[in-house]
Amino acid sequence: MVPCKSSESVEIGLITTLLRDVRIRHTNVFNTSALNNTLKQVLKRVDAEGIGFLTKTLPRLGKAFDKAISGTAPLDSTQLYFSVEKGSKLPRFLGEFFKRVLSADGMLLEHPCAVSVGVIRDICYLFYKYELPYSDDQEQEVIAKFERTEQDLVLVEAALQEIGSASYNTNHRGGKIPYKDYPPHMVVRDARRLLQGLFSTFDPKDIYPKHGPGAVSTRERLQEKYLWKNVSAKITDVYPFDEYFCSSLGHVCDTFDSFKTITDTVNSARVILVPKDSRGPRLISCEPVDYQWIQQGLGGAIVDLVESHPLTRDNVRFTDQSPNRFAALMGSKTGRYATLDLNEASDRVSTALVRLLFPDTVLPYLEACRTSSTVLPDGRVLELRKFAPMGSCLCFPILALTVWAILAAGVDDTDTRESIYVYGDDVIVPTHYAPYAIKRLEAVGLRVNRDKSCTGGLFRESCGMDAFQGVTVTPVRLRTVWSSSPSPEVYTSWISYANSFYDRQYYGTYDYVVQNLLYVYKEIPDAGLARMQVPALTVVPEHGLPKRARTNKRLQKREVYVWSVQSPVIKRDMPGWSMLLRYFAECGNARNRITRNRRAEHGELTPPRYTLEHEQVLQNIDSEEPFSVRQYTRRSTSMLVKRWL
Numbered sequence: 001m002v003p004c005k006s007s008e009s010v011e012i013g014l015i016t017t018l019l020r021d022v023r024i025r026h027t028n029v030f031n032t033s034a035l036n037n038t039l040k041q042v043l044k045r046v047d048a049e050g051i052g053f054l055t056k057t058l059p060r061l062g063k064a065f066d067k068a069i070s071g072t073a074p075l076d077s078t079q080l081y082f083s084v085e086k087g088s089k090l091p092r093f094l095g096e097f098f099k100r101v102l103s104a105d106g107m108l109l110e111h112p113c114a115v116s117v118g119v120i121r122d123i124c125y126l127f128y129k130y131e132l133p134y135s136d137d138q139e140q141e142v143i144a145k146f147e148r149t150e151q152d153l154v155l156v157e158a159a160l161q162e163i164g165s166a167s168y169n170t171n172h173r174g175g176k177i178p179y180k181d182y183p184p185h186m187v188v189r190d191a192r193r194l195l196q197g198l199f200s201t202f203d204p205k206d207i208y209p210k211h212g213p214g215a216v217s218t219r220e221r222l223q224e225k226y227l228w229k230n231v232s233a234k235i236t237d238v239y240p241f242d243e244y245f246c247s248s249l250g251h252v253c254d255t256f257d258s259f260k261t262i263t264d265t266v267n268s269a270r271v272i273l274v275p276k277d278s279r280g281p282r283l284i285s286c287e288p289v290d291y292q293w294i295q296q297g298l299g300g301a302i303v304d305l306v307e308s309h310p311l312t313r314d315n316v317r318f319t320d321q322s323p324n325r326f327a328a329l330m331g332s333k334t335g336r337y338a339t340l341d342l343n344e345a346s347d348r349v350s351t352a353l354v355r356l357l358f359p360d361t362v363l364p365y366l367e368a369c370r371t372s373s374t375v376l377p378d379g380r381v382l383e384l385r386k387f388a389p390m391g392s393c394l395c396f397p398i399l400a401l402t403v404w405a406i407l408a409a410g411v412d413d414t415d416t417r418e419s420i421y422v423y424g425d426d427v428i429v430p431t432h433y434a435p436y437a438i439k440r441l442e443a444v445g446l447r448v449n450r451d452k453s454c455t456g457g458l459f460r461e462s463c464g465m466d467a468f469q470g471v472t473v474t475p476v477r478l479r480t481v482w483s484s485s486p487s488p489e490v491y492t493s494w495i496s497y498a499n500s501f502y503d504r505q506y507y508g509t510y511d512y513v514v515q516n517l518l519y520v521y522k523e524i525p526d527a528g529l530a531r532m533q534v535p536a537l538t539v540v541p542e543h544g545l546p547k548r549a550r551t552n553k554r555l556q557k558r559e560v561y562v563w564s565v566q567s568p569v570i571k572r573d574m575p576g577w578s579m580l581l582r583y584f585a586e587c588g589n590a591r592n593r594i595t596r597n598r599r600a601e602h603g604e605l606t607p608p609r610y611t612l613e614h615e616q617v618l619q620n621i622d623s624e625e626p627f628s629v630r631q632y633t634r635r636s637t638s639m640l641v642k643r644w645l
Helices: 007-025 032-049 052-069 114-124 136-169 184-198 222-226 249-254 256-261 289-306 322-334 351-357 363-368 395-408 414-418 431-443 488-503 507-521 527-532 576-601 612-622
Strands: 269-277 280-286 337-341 373-375 381-383 421-423 426-430 459-462 465-468 549-552 557-566 639-644
Touching (some): 052 114, 052 459, 114 465, 136 184, 136 280, 136 351, 184 395, 184 431, 222 576, 289 395, 322 337, 322 426, 322 459, 322 465, 337 431, 351 363, 351 395, 395 421, 395 426, 414 426, 426 431, 488 557
Parallel strands (some): 269 373
Antiparallel strands (some): 269 280, 337 426, 373 381, 421 426, 459 465, 549 557
């Protein structure tokens, strides 16, 4: 097939090539006649609807299909603008595969075909995550939804106030109440006790602040973040300026005038929109620089605590998705586990709920680095009732702990309690517990998306694992839009997509992507050169392999001249004390992370801040390549260059 120059041509060529691969792999089900009819439908619909057929219409069919195989609702293709066979609700489009999974009325068959489920999802979700430019209407809808959620939280606060009063005033002395019958006030009471136990030995002042890589609402960049122009007194009341914003007492003495930057002014966060998928953008909140500095330290300390404490280390995770993925796979096979999807999870954890659940030993520190308002793109300032919007470094850990505490509260059934897995808003619970889990979460203002939650049938999805009957049916979802001009993002992403097609034995689709890549980039290394740690294809035709090679006598190895993705290094000078502060922040966090991991391995939850082991870790790190405080890399500025490797 001839490589395509335009993006739309590549997209059409990709879907048609994928359908041809399906015909080759499943010729007994999807013969040449069925392929030709399907290709005609695709080309006709794309001609009428444009790329929206691939990015919106097909994903809608895929989601309706997922609801059917998870037992949520039967598939009715007539409502999705697909023609159907007479006397059936199944679409003619890929009907040969739908019939092997669903009955004519759209219900799951007694013995469905897992392979056919994978094929349907491969086609329907191929362009679902495609990051196309979004319209002004989509942008306004996302912002309006964000504001509506804030209005909903007004009613939630009133309900939580009533629940909180009951939980504090109730002292149940009667017979034991099964956790399934727990009223909301008892759930909150026991959830509060769980979090008190978790944080009983936690010191919220023993943190290592740092700056994150993202943008901040106060618009400082790179080295400017270490030059404190304004620090809110709200933070310094609990995290003193001289202790947490200066590198040493010498820094304090030499820059004493800096104390004038402590003000009563509380900076607002700032809302920005970033690409999410074909449906529109995602809303992110940029935090003020002084808030982000402390949030990074406090959030990191909480994550370390949760992943090492006996109460939570097996059930709440932030760095390892494998337990949720494995539970989803097993749940699809045995039906033991259900997956719950939380709708607008980060925006529905209200400040009132956090105040109700988290102990007084940590709550003042959480609130001190919480922004109370955000600036919308049109300049309006919106007061926030949510605790932390997406973008705050505390959003993820507080969300996960809130969900876990609510679900685990009062559950004395060990098997049920130990089968609750939380990774942010991805939640796994035992299937028999799912109805009660949903009831509990919604009672405190969270919202469960029942359409995407899998509590029945044989389909489960969590943390990127889509499974049916114990078989992985996760499709290849394209995100990066194709470009015929050299681009580091396109180069790395589409090599990854090609390898995924190869792994799924869609060899024609793999060849099609490789041809288009070689048309633009001329030479790409194959897996045999993967030792160079550069993007590499599984198999490359002889004419597409790198041609230039040499022997490096100094390193005594063979080198090849290949494409490599690099971030340009930016060198910036700043005052010496600020450079020292950056060194302590970056290296201190690295040392602390290694030390905490080693402490966790030895079962130490609250060791002293400095130990002999800590000194040994410092020596190990100091023996590595020194950290340069003058060097920075800007986000989204990677370059595609050729170099000897």
